[in-house]
Amino acid sequence: MTEFNPAPQDHNIVLIDSRILRHAERLIFGCQSCTPKYSHIPFDTVLDSVTGYDTAVTDYILSEPAKCPRCKGPILEKTLVEVAA
Numbered sequence: 001m002t003e004f005n006p007a008p009q010d011h012n013i014v015l016i017d018s019r020i021l022r023h024a025e026r027l028i029f030g031c032q033s034c035t036p037k038y039s040h041i042p043f044d045t046v047l048d049s050v051t052g053y054d055t056a057v058t059d060y061i062l063s064e065p066a067k068c069p070r071c072k073g074p075i076l077e078k079t080l081v082e083v084a085a
Contacts, residue, residue, distance in 0.1 A: 012058040016047060021066045024050050025075075032080040034071035039080040046081060
């Protein structure tokens with residue numbers, strides 16, 4: 001399997017502000033701490049759906065950690081989450 005490594009000029013670094021974080025938080029049900037059995041999607045994938053960017057070429061920098069709506073724990077870019085149905 002070949003690993004995809006985008007050229008630096010094709011790589012996006014996106015700052016996520018609190019408004020976008022709140023939107024993304026509404027799309028999740030729980031995190032790997034409180035729903036480990038069902039949390040399989042990295043939070044940056046949820047951010048992709050909110051921002052329209054592609055995870056393969058995008059890294060996110062959060063202005064602050066997101067908060068799990070279920071346990072209120074911190075959620076970072078690579079935290080696994082359960083998407084709300």
